[in-house]
Amino acid sequence: MKIDNPKANELLFKFCLFFSLLIAVSCSSENKTEGNEASNTTEENTSSAPAAQPEAVPVADQSKGIGPVSNVNVGADIDKTLAGQGKTIFESKCAACHKLNERYVGPPLGGVTQRRKPEWIMNMILNxxxxxQKNDTAQALLSTYMTQMPNQNLTQEEARAMLEYFRQADSEPKQK
Structure with missing residues (x-):
């Protein structure tokens, strides 16, 4: 049986990265509550169920994600110019970790417009x-791919262009 060392090394790297991120997030959330004695007292006096955070998004809003985009109006027709701009952005900022139709460092993005709402897609790109930290679907993706998506510092217009590129790619027949 042949062992594929580059795959094993990649898996080990992802595993280490995931636990580093987990420790960083854990330390970050501890620092936020340490400075607030009232928060600590409240948490100590409550049951074992986690207390609702004021900034937490209600479960009903999870499908749109957390971020600056609360509503996206997409037309029935795809704006090919905007999609072309989105493809250029995708190739320069995202293709190192994402492919459309295969798992890579991050999840495959083919069909993403059929699985997620436009607002969720744009909020994931922007935020x-x-x-x-706060969206169940994004947490599940991190758990699966063990890699935190970096913030590429895109504008809402650039994220909208990428959304249009994804819509265009999802509307085309899949090539084998």
Whole structure:
């Protein structure tokens, strides 16, 4: 049986990265509550169920994600110019970790517009750290891929262009 060392090394790297991120998030959340004695007292006097955080998004809003985008109007027709801009952005900022139709460092993005709402997609592009902290779907993706998506510092217009590129790619027949 042949062992594929590059795959094993990649898996080990992802495993270490995941636990480093887990420790960083854990330390970050401890620092936020340490400075607030009232918060500590309240948490000590409550049951074992976690207390609701004021900034937490209600479960009903989870499908749109957390971030600056609360509503996206997409038309029935795809804006090919905007999709072309999105493809250029994707190739320069995202293709190192994402492919459309295969698992890579991050999840495959083919069909993403059929699985997620436009607002969720744009919020994940614009606000990946907070999405991973507060959105159940983003947390599940981190758990599966063990890699935190970095913030690429895109504008809402650039994220909208990428959404249009994803819509265009999802509307085309899949090539084998």
């Amino acid at each position: 990946p750290q907070e999405m991973v």
